Amino acid sequence: MARAGGTVGQLTQLLLHPEHEGGRHARNIALRSGQSRALDYIRRVWASASDAISTTIALSSRHEAYEVLAALRDRIETTPWRGERGRTALRVLRAHLNFAEIAGGPLHHASERQTAEEAGVSRTTLRVVYETVLRPRGWLRRLRVGHGREGSTWYLGDGTIPGHGDHALLSRFRSTRFPPDPALEEWTTPETATTADIDSTVLGQLMGHDAFTHHALGSAALVIISALHLRPDQTVAELVGTSSVSRATTYRTLKRLADHGLVQHTGETWTLAPRALEGFGIHLPDADNGHTAAPAQGWDKVAEHHGTSGIAARRKALHAAERAAYQEALDRLSEHRSRALVIVRDGRQVLVPVPRPDEIPPTWHAPDGRVLDPVTGHSAADWRVATDGRLILITPADQRSYDELAAAHAEALSEWESVA
Template identity: 30%
Template sequence: MALAVACSQPGRAWTPADLYEVLVHRPTPAGTWARSLRARKGTDYTVAKLADILGRAREFVARQPLIEQRTDAIVELTRLRDTIEDHPWRGRTGGTDQKNLTARLRLCELSGGFDHTVSVRHLAELMGCAKSTAVTSNQRLIELGYLKLIRVGKKTEASRWQLAAPTFSTATHRRRAFPAHPLTDRDRGAGSVPETRRLHVLMAHDAFHAWAHGTSGARLLAALDETEGVGTAELACATGLHPSTVRRRLVALIDDGLADQNEGLYYLTATAYTYEEKCQLTQAAVSKRTDGYGAKRKLRHAHDRAQYAKWQAFRAERRRADRPRPSLVPEGVIDPESGELVDFRWSGWHLSDPEHPTWFDDTPPRSAFAV
């Protein structure tokens, strides 16, 4: 079915005869099942079966949205971003999963599609968390249907992933209580800034380490705006955090000069952060004593990669080492000077390769080694 879907894409639609020729008449590994089916049930049954598979594949491809260029892929990613922002990411694990998807959305926008390649260590650096946290988050997202593992990474090659829209209806999971924030003067263009785009700038900073403002602080700061005030109830509904957590995190953000309060509404300070320098965030990280934790994480991951590369080289060197290989033909069977057979118990054997002796016929007799 996967091959039939690939052969049914726009511009390369195969006929049933083409699929039958490739899978049955050619000795390809992918056609082993088709050739076995023809041997068991005949040609007519195999032709009808492959035609039915190709027909269902065409129907499946016709139901999918057509992506012809990079712009179409960006549009689909924008729809997925809206789905992610409408999902109620509750609790600590929910915030971690939201950061995971936020980092992956940025990678998908750079690659121009839902497929992307990223290692666990690089993902942890983008999320601003430990490697084990990123691993458990990947497992939860796979169960939710947001993520699919296409290829497991090997050696120095990272794993290949694919973002996917979940099967549940987003209307039942909608939690946004207020419209998207308007753009400020430093933002270009017109429209609105999605919460995940703000979160992408904040989540890996040292000011939002687990020992500082944390993931909840980054999510709250991403939901604030300089001109549009937001109350604690709206923030709790928008982020999925408990109201007491929202109030506690807002007090910490105000103390570090990242947020302001006016008549019960909270605003983003004008000097909270910039996309280039993040000066105020750096001061907040210094006050929380978490400055430099992200750099230490990157150094640790670089050391792990170097150690893994050294281990791979050592393992390959061991395999290439000249170690004694077992020989099935013992010494004394063949005269080393004349090359004649001395032990006639080995009569009828090809002994040119002592490691792989072969019999003249298909199977040796039971009395081949009889004394």
């Protein structure tokens, strides 16, 4: 409605119309809390929708969507991701870009567990980079929190914030132990360049492997490998600029990769060894001390060498157990039904909602698992007690959704209050 040029008044008429399916929630609010609360809710929704269309792009075809994603990938690859947190944010953002490419546009669905497995990081680290890097810098926005079997709804941004520059949050990646001294011209320019140049496709393919966890080769190796794959034969000074990795970390990472035979240098330039992207190194004698570095025999062997083998598998197993426990809880909640008292007033039946309709006293429990009628003392044929001590209505006709049950309860509550 907002993108089509409608007004909040037209939206209100649609949502409050009794035959409009999309307005069920707004009508429930009006029924439970009054018309003014429903109008406030609609105005908040309209403001959110107006803000969303001002920061998103209307895509009329799948071809346009892929053009937008290609431009976004180029921007990601040329943006400097400084520090360990910045490189971790790059992995998470690349995971979301993978999901967006599958979905066919910036709007996509993904759960936190799914993204953590794709990026090769923990959920705790994932949430940190969401809140400190990606969301504040305009790279990612969560439009809807996931529930049940549905993941959250995300929208990929272009990394720009209205009224801020590209380096608005640069201080997050710099030490603040000693403040800068303008007289000494400190912190006027970063060590790394203002633009990067990496191949994020390579990064996206390797980042989920155990060999690139924090305690193994790490994110710095991922970025340096991606930079060398795009532009071979780079010096350390050039790598510092293209990978946005500090000089000291670049030297340490190159030595670690060289020990596995994954990179080689000729004079001052470095390049990837043959089959390095598959994790296979080569024998290269070290000119400094004469020893021969043990070549890698695949990414699995690299992970075993660093003691990180099996981390991804254990993370997936943990997430699978969490999903199963969560689904079991949802299944128990979906079984809950509330039983209301029915009275006859002026020749018509009125439902009386109880304060806690989902709880039953222990004296109502029958030995056969059914519910004892407190009036007659006999078991009710249409009711039984769930494993958590709550009522379940097993009548085949009770196939209403949660929204329908909530609307019926609100209607019963309003009718009871009017009768009382």
